[in-house]
Amino acid sequence: MSCEAVLVETLRSRGMRVTPQREMVLAALHELGGHSSVEEIHQQVITKSDAVDKSTVYRTLELLKELGLAIETDMGDGIQRYELAAHRAHGHLRCVCCGRVAPLELADLDALKDHLLAAFGFAMRDHQVIVGFCQNCRQAQGGRRPAV
Amino acid sequence: MSCEAVLVETLRSRGMRVTPQREMVLAALHELGGHSSVEEIHQQVITKSDAVDKSTVYRTLELLKELGLAIETDMGDGIQRYELAAHRAHGHLRCVCCGRVAPLELADLDALKDHLLAAFGFAMRDHQVIVGFCQNCRQAQGGRRPAV
DNA sequence: CTTGCTGCAAAGTCTTTGCATGTAC
DNA sequence: GTACATGCAAAGACTTTGCAGCAAG
Numbered sequence: 370m371s372c373e374a375v376l377v378e379t380l381r382s383r384g385m386r387v388t389p390q391r392e393m394v395l396a397a398l399h400e401l402g403g404h405s406s407v408e409e410i411h412q413q414v415i416t417k418s419d420a421v422d423k424s425t426v427y428r429t430l431e432l433l434k435e436l437g438l439a440i441e442t443d444m445g446d447g448i449q450r451y452e453l454a455a456h457r458a459h460g461h462l463r464c465v466c467c468g469r470v471a472p473l474e475l476a477d478l479d480a481l482k483d484h485l486l487a488a489f490g491f492a493m494r495d496h497q498v499i500v501g502f503c504q505n506c507r508q509a510q511g512g513r514r515p516a517v
Numbered sequence: 518m519s520c521e522a523v524l525v526e527t528l529r530s531r532g533m534r535v536t537p538q539r540e541m542v543l544a545a546l547h548e549l550g551g552h553s554s555v556e557e558i559h560q561q562v563i564t565k566s567d568a569v570d571k572s573t574v575y576r577t578l579e580l581l582k583e584l585g586l587a588i589e590t591d592m593g594d595g596i597q598r599y600e601l602a603a604h605r606a607h608g609h610l611r612c613v614c615c616g617r618v619a620p621l622e623l624a625d626l627d628a629l630k631d632h633l634l635a636a637f638g639f640a641m642r643d644h645q646v647i648v649g650f651c652q653n654c655r656q657a658q659g660g661r662r663p664a665v
Numbered sequence: 666c667t668t669g670c671t672g673c674a675a676a677g678t679c680t681t682t683g684c685a686t687g688t689a690c
Numbered sequence: 691g692t693a694c695a696t697g698c699a700a701a702g703a704c705t706t707t708g709c710a711g712c713a714a715g
Contacts, residue, residue, distance in 0.1 A: 384693095384694090385694080385695090386688085386689050386690075386693090386694060386695065387689075387690095388688080388689070388694095388695065388696080390695080390696070391695090407679080407680085408679090420696095420697075421696090421697085422696070422697045422698070423679095423680090424680085424681075424682085424696085424697075424698085424699095425695080425696060425697075427679095427680065427681075428681090428695085428696085443591065448679085449679095449680095462633070462637065462639050464639075465642070471637075471639075477629075477632060477633070477636065478629070480628055480629065480632075481625075481626070481628065481629045481647075484625060484628075485610070485625070485647065485649070488625065489610065489619075489651075489652065490651070490652030490655065491610050491612075491619075491647075491649055491650070491651055491652065492649045492650040492655055493647055493648070493649040494613070494648050494649045494650075497647060497648060497649075498646075498648075499629075499633065499639070499641055499645060500641070500642050500645060500646075501633070501639055501640045501641040501642045501645075502639070502640040502642075503637075503638070503639055504637065504638030504639065507638065507640055529715095532668095532669090532715095533669075533670090534668090534669060534670065534713085534714050534715075535714075535715095536669095536670065536671080536713085536714075538670080538671070539670090555704085555705085556704090568671095568672075569671090569672085570671070570672045570673070571704095571705090572671085572672075572673085572674095572705085572706075572707085573670085573671060573672075575704095575705065575706075576670085576671085576706090596704085597704095597705095666715100667714100667715090668713100668714095668715095669712105669713090669714085669715100670711105670712080670713080670714090671710105671711090671712075671713090672709105672710100672711090672712095673708105673709090673710095674707100674708090674709095675706105675707085675708085675709105676705105676706080676707075676708095677704105677705080677706070677707085678703100678704085678705080678706090679702105679703085679704085679705100680701105680702080680703080680704100681700105681701080681702070681703095682699100682700085682701075682702085683698105683699090683700085683701095684697105684698095684699095684700105685696105685697095685698095686695105686696085686697085686698100687694105687695085687696070687697095688692105688693100688694090688695080688696090689692105689693095689694080689695090690691105690692090690693095690694100
């Protein structure tokens with residue numbers, strides 16, 4: 370079942386309304402691929418219908434989060450980013466130097482996840498963000514490392 | 518050498534001034550222990566001198582960060598938190614349910630760190646924040662897991 | 666005394682909220 | 691037709707900036 374169909378069913382089953390704005394926000398998450406900011410999502414939506422307000426995007430993202438269709442992730446730069454729950458099964462590598470975010474296979478996090486659960490009973494989220502310096506930035510700046 | 522002495526030397530060597538405000542912000546970081554918000558640091562400072570402005574705290578924290586004396590960490594809740602660089606050698610476990618943050622030994626992160634460096638050339642920060650559900654919240658809410 | 670730092674106030678950014686209008690059902 | 695959702699505008703939270711006076715060196 371497609372995301373759109375899930376959205377329609379979920380909304381209907383709760384007595385909520387299926388509006389073009391809600392469908393467009395969901396579509397924007399699809400088209401943008403992953404971890405998009407509210408600003409980016411809004412820009413994407415208004416390419417289709419320029420009257421959609423940013424507050425509606427905020428409200429819709431909050432709704433999609435509650436319905437379990439979207440996931441909110443803070444990459445550590447203070448900007449909330451959203452992606453489809455269907456994209457959930459991966460982590461992120463964020464470079465504090467260039468800001469780029471690369472996807473990370475869950476398998477790469479499994480050992481840590483198992484360890485934290487066994488040692489502390491702590492259930493790590495799947496879409497964990499790992500922060501550090503990417504290969505490019507490490508090479509470009511040599512020994513210099515900003516204190517972040 | 519104490520943190521205060523490092524601050525004084527570092528400032529002097531750069532031709533910057535040693536002011537009571539700067540010393541008080543550093544002292545507040547000491548007293549608060551770890552990962553404190555700007556609000557908490559400001560409150561701590563004004564217990565000693567109530568005329569210190571929050572903008573000065575912001576500017577001073579930015580300065581301490583540049584000097585390498587303090588570390589800024591976003592725990593994923595949108596609020597920047599600061600701690601002394603001397604406290605740096607640990608990670609954090611943050612529970613998205615109750616918001617509590619527990620320290621995490623670096624040893625627990627070593628395997629992942631080595632793996633990311635070997636596999637992707639990615640240098641993970643020492644004070645990585647791991648997000649998930651703590652033992653208490655997992656037990657309290659059973660199977661229910663908010664989509665975060 | 667000179668220059669950098671501070672307090673104050675104002676502005677900026679991102680997000681949330683109140684309310685009348687519009688629209689899905 | 692009846693609620694719920696939207697657009698607009700205003701307010702809120704957090705942070706940054708401009709500037710005149712103050713104070714460290």
